[in-house]
Amino acid sequence: MKTEESLMYMRNWILFLTIALTTCVDGADTPELGQPASEADIEQVFWSVFPDGENLPAGSGLAVDGKALFNIYCIACHGIEGAGLTAVALVGGQGSLATDTPLKTIGSYRPYAPTIFKYIRRSMPYIAPMSLSNDDYYAVTAYLLELNGILEPGSVVNAETLPKVRMPNRDGFVNAYPKVPRKYDY
Amino acid sequence: MMTKQDQLDDLPPVAANGLLDRRLFMKSLALGGVGTLAAPVLANPVGEGQLPWLLAPGQGAQSYGSPSNYEQLARRIDPPGLWPEGNTIAGSSSAYTPHQGLTGTYTPSGLHFEINHHGIPDIDPDRHTLVIHGMVDRPLKFTTETLDFYPTVTRSHFMECSGNSWLLWEDEPGDLLLDESHGLLSGSEWSGVSLAALLDEAGVQAEGKWIIAEGADSGTLSRSIPMEKAMDDSFIALYQNGERLRPGQGYPMRLYNPGFEGNTSVKWLRSLRVTDRPAMTKFETANYTDLMPDGKALQFSLKLEVKSVITRPSNATVLPKKNAVYEVTGLAWSGSGRIRKVEVSADGGATWAEAELQGPVLPIMLTRFRLPWRWDGSPAILQSRATDETGRVQPTRTQLLDARGKHGHYHYHAIHSWGVDANGGIAHVYA
Numbered sequence: 001m002k003t004e005e006s007l008m009y010m011r012n013w014i015l016f017l018t019i020a021l022t023t024c025v026d027g028a029d030t031p032e033l034g035q036p037a038s039e040a041d042i043e044q045v046f047w048s049v050f051p052d053g054e055n056l057p058a059g060s061g062l063a064v065d066g067k068a069l070f071n072i073y074c075i076a077c078h079g080i081e082g083a084g085l086t087a088v089a090l091v092g093g094q095g096s097l098a099t100d101t102p103l104k105t106i107g108s109y110r111p112y113a114p115t116i117f118k119y120i121r122r123s124m125p126y127i128a129p130m131s132l133s134n135d136d137y138y139a140v141t142a143y144l145l146e147l148n149g150i151l152e153p154g155s156v157v158n159a160e161t162l163p164k165v166r167m168p169n170r171d172g173f174v175n176a177y178p179k180v181p182r183k184y185d186y
Numbered sequence: 187m188m189t190k191q192d193q194l195d196d197l198p199p200v201a202a203n204g205l206l207d208r209r210l211f212m213k214s215l216a217l218g219g220v221g222t223l224a225a226p227v228l229a230n231p232v233g234e235g236q237l238p239w240l241l242a243p244g245q246g247a248q249s250y251g252s253p254s255n256y257e258q259l260a261r262r263i264d265p266p267g268l269w270p271e272g273n274t275i276a277g278s279s280s281a282y283t284p285h286q287g288l289t290g291t292y293t294p295s296g297l298h299f300e301i302n303h304h305g306i307p308d309i310d311p312d313r314h315t316l317v318i319h320g321m322v323d324r325p326l327k328f329t330t331e332t333l334d335f336y337p338t339v340t341r342s343h344f345m346e347c348s349g350n351s352w353l354l355w356e357d358e359p360g361d362l363l364l365d366e367s368h369g370l371l372s373g374s375e376w377s378g379v380s381l382a383a384l385l386d387e388a389g390v391q392a393e394g395k396w397i398i399a400e401g402a403d404s405g406t407l408s409r410s411i412p413m414e415k416a417m418d419d420s421f422i423a424l425y426q427n428g429e430r431l432r433p434g435q436g437y438p439m440r441l442y443n444p445g446f447e448g449n450t451s452v453k454w455l456r457s458l459r460v461t462d463r464p465a466m467t468k469f470e471t472a473n474y475t476d477l478m479p480d481g482k483a484l485q486f487s488l489k490l491e492v493k494s495v496i497t498r499p500s501n502a503t504v505l506p507k508k509n510a511v512y513e514v515t516g517l518a519w520s521g522s523g524r525i526r527k528v529e530v531s532a533d534g535g536a537t538w539a540e541a542e543l544q545g546p547v548l549p550i551m552l553t554r555f556r557l558p559w560r561w562d563g564s565p566a567i568l569q570s571r572a573t574d575e576t577g578r579v580q581p582t583r584t585q586l587l588d589a590r591g592k593h594g595h596y597h598y599h600a601i602h603s604w605g606v607d608a609n610g611g612i613a614h615v616y617a
Contacts, residue, residue, distance in 0.1 A: 027485070031336065112466050119467075177412065178488075186589040
């Protein structure tokens with residue numbers, strides 16, 4: 001009985017010490033120098049767009065205008081009608097992913113349309129990103145989706161319509177975090 | 187005592203009107219310039235025939251040191267046209283660590299690998315801000331300067347691009363040097379600030395399960411990071427090997443996710459958005475996803491798998507002598523923790539022997555292994571196979587390809603083979 005009591009006493013001490021130590025290494029030991037970030041601060045740095053359309057900007061575009069823009073700003077690297085040149089092909093490859101010559105393009109591979117818009121808007125043209133308007137970026141996105149046969153000709157692309165676009169490879173991805181699925185393991 | 191004038195008068199002419207021996211300047215320069223005229227330069231100097239650097243003081247120290255003039259070790263830079271963004275335009279580029287010429291586990295900062303999808307921004311730290319926002323109680327912003335007042339987190343970790351060894355998915359081995367096959371791997375001591383501490387300061391809300399990290403490069407490279415990782419061991423790196431991050435490593439600050447594929451450790455970090463779901467960014471859909479034989483693609487293969495490679499001998503050298511004992515040495519690493527064991531084979535994997543691990547063996551860091559090998563002059567195939575502390579064993583090339591096909595492009599980590607021929611020549615082979 002005495003031994004059990006002292007064991008319990010020790011256990012409580014260990015528990016107490018564990019809690020105390022865990023609390024000590026917590027973030028509370030920093031000087032906490034972060035300053036409040038305003039909506040404007042956040043808008044300045046936050047460009048990601050989500051598959052459901054969160055953070056898409058106002059504006060809209062049509063493929064016909066996108067084609068004209070593409071032929072000025074994109075064609076030099078991405079080739080005629082996005083067939084690829086020094087930069088990757090943006091069109092084609094649908095149905096090729098399970099073959100011995102897979103072609104990964106935004107049409108054959110990308111699962112969500114809004115994130116394609118985000119990348120074009122924030123990263124292109126490569127040598128002058130963010131140099132076009134939101135309308136322009138929607139228009140280029142519309143052109144690329146039409147080239148891939150994903151949108152009907154004349155479709156208006158904007159924050160409302162883009163999240164509703166069903167990409168052909170929407171279900172083509174398998175989560176490998178935290179573990180690669182057994183099917184693909186050795 | 188001889189004066190300078192006396193010495194000058196003493197110089198024997200070789201022709202009229204004061205012409206002197208053509209070797210005089212060499213001798214006097216070798217003895218330290220004109221001032222050494224005070225020394226009896228012509229009287230059989232004991233330095234005659236000695237190596238030149240013994241005969242004159244060397245240069246003074248440099249304000250920032252550089253390697254010997256005789257060392258050509260440098261990073262391999264990708265040729266134009268290799269990049270999806272089209273690196274015929276300046277910027278999009280990668281630099282590979284030359285492991286064939288390095289020994290140790292810490293990579294010199296200037297030889298650390300780099301991938302820059304949109305070039306290296308020239309960031310003024312005084313105009314750079316990190317903002318934490320989204321599902322937090324208090325959206326906060328931090329300047330570079332304020333982060334220096336936080337307690338320092340310092341850890342030694344390898345970094346590997348999941349595209350490291352991508353050429354090894356090819357059908358033919360190609361006689362790739364180590365920089366080509368394994369150069370998107372480096373090791374450093376990184377210092378900075380705990381990400382969990384900054385997230386706690388902002389107050390992450392219960393529904394916050396992911397963080398979207400964005401960089402301040404011209405492409406705003408973005409990745410989604412699971413909150414459990416961010417709260418576990420991620421940090422904001424400010425220093426590499428004791429000095430401020432270099433621009434190619436994310437100056438003035440980068441995210442660092444130990445053991446995760448390098449692209450997730452977003453450089454030039456300026457935005458951390460706490461959300462309840464991943465953003466499915468370009469670099470976690472179009473790139474860094476592994477296409478499987480059935481047409482599906484593995485996504486968020488974030489944790490790097492166990493891997494090793496022999497760095498010496500390699501195809502950068504020829505074995506100079508038969509029937510001699512050589513050291514086989516290389517690197518092993520795993521995104522899951524410490525390396526438990528490395529085995530070496532000299533017969534293409536038929537038999538294995540456990541190598542010595544150079545201590546200390548640190549978690550998620552390059553671990554060097556060594557094993558003596560007596561080469562009798564017959565052809566051999568040298569391989570290494572790593573096991574990490576979780577028990578995960580590096581697969582053979584056949585095992586990896588059987589499971590994942592050959593179009594994965596990323597995350598190649600199979601056993602690597604050096605073929606040694608009877609002349610001591612070494613080639614990269616598949617075995």
